[in-house]
Amino acid sequence: MNTQHKMYLRMITRSFFGRLSRVLIASLSIAVGAATLSGLGLIAYTVPAQMQQELRSYGANLIVVPSGADSLTDESLAEADAVVGENLGRAPYQYTNLLYNQQPISAMGTQVDNAQKVRPYWEIDGSVPTREGEILVGEKVAEQYRFAVGDTVSLSEPTREDGAAENLTVSGLLHTGGPEDDLIVMGLDTLNDFTGGASEYNLIEYSVNVNGQELTDLAKETTDEDAGMEAEVVRRVSESESGIAQTLQTLIWIVSAIICVLTLIAISATLNAVVSERAREIGLKKALGAHSKDILREFIGESVLLGIIGGAVGSAIGIWMADFISMQAFSVRIEVSWWVVPVTLVLSVIIALVGSLGPAKRISKINPVDVLGGE
Structure with a gap:
């Protein structure tokens, strides 16, 4: 790792932990979305198959x-x-x-x-x-x-x-x-x-x-x-199995899509507030020679870090939530699959990146004269 990369990571972590309250809000938003997505994904993947096993008792x-x-x-x-x-x-x-x-x-x-x-x-x-x-x-x-x-x-x-x-x-x-x-x-x-x-x-x-x-x-x-x-x-059995599984999975994917949108809005709103707070800082960096792509890269790095932290916390909560819901609602013990954590992390990072893209582009194009001049 060369000096440039070390400096880049230092800037991201300093910026990240320097605004801990905003970071916690953004991470919490991602964690809630990740927990919901991972939990519902596990339920949609596991419960219908196990319910089909239970429905085999019908004959x-x-x-x-x-x-x-x-x-x-x-x-x-x-x-x-x-x-x-x-x-x-x-x-x-x-x-x-x-x-x-x-x-x-x-x-x-x-x-x-x-x-x-x-x-x-x-x-x-x-x-x-x-x-x-x-x-x-x-x-x-x-x-x-x-x-x-x-x-x-x-x-x-x-x-x-x-x-x-x-x-x-x-x-x-x-x-x-x-x-x-x-x-x-x-x-x-x-x-x-x-x-x-x-x-x-x-x-x-x-x-x-x-x-x-x-x-x-x-x-x-x-x-x-x-x-x-x-x-x-035997239609009375097979149609019951198919109908329950399809209805449950469709409902879960609709709810998951809504959660993704709401998480995206929450992330975007939080990062917009962060951008407004950091306007003078970014203006000063550009006045000292920083390019727009450097500012954009810094925000993207922060977003990736937010996605990883929020996704990791959300994955753990989501697994527990899926097991709790499946036991309470379906009396079925959830089977945790290996893909849950990496898929949730990737989705969390993508949501964080998409949510930060608008604010990051806006702040990267800021005019240092306007900001430092008090406008």
Whole structure:
């Protein structure tokens, strides 16, 4: 660093700390804007994605059904898995009718552990079936037939010629508030003991963490008429996710734009006052030989320093503010990303530079004769 650069930095710091009250006001304005921008930016970036994760508890957002009269097979399941790829949960379902004391009961076979991932709203009193021969009984079925955990239930398949019944153990009672309350739920192997055939599925559910358009494209890609399967988007879930995320992000960006403008006005007004106070000083510098570009460079340096200090303070406050708001309003813990601080610093410096540009140009063109002459 040569003597000229040292002198430039000394002039900036002396000017900066020589008017501490004005500097604090300007820094506070930038810090407030930076805190708001960094906080809202974190919320706009993090909260919608985490809210989509929370909305996955509503159930599957993509289903695969047979496109014709035939059921889906293990080959169909493997093909759909390959297309959908990474997912939060996937479960196939097979429905049939069984008999209990010659009374029809609807039964559903599935991979219970996977079904709980796709339908996390399931509540089970007791335990999940872990062995063949264990079942879950829906709440309404349990009330109708007075089933309890640990009971043995004899069920039979109505189309079997021998009419033999299978003794099954109730491992848990299922509460969903949905159609599952009218069903008996069991593993696919247990259901196949009744049907006597290979696994055939009436429905495959997926919980996929993608936005609305990506989900629609995924459904089109999964649909395969030759394989006899058709994918559909569960609109009530996917539209809720997309609508909440888009509305929240749009609102946040509008507020952020307004904050930028207000911060810019505050900076400009503060620096205008600083310029008026320093008119004689600048006039004297120009009378001693300073050029307009030197004066302009000095103000730009001060603005950059203001932006860095205000941006650093605002970033720290903004991270805390984003975490506080997200917990209070959305009950979601914010995930702080590495880009928050540098992006906030850059924006703060840009706002400080833009706000100081007008006053800096005006003071750099000042006529020393007018100022030093008392005009």
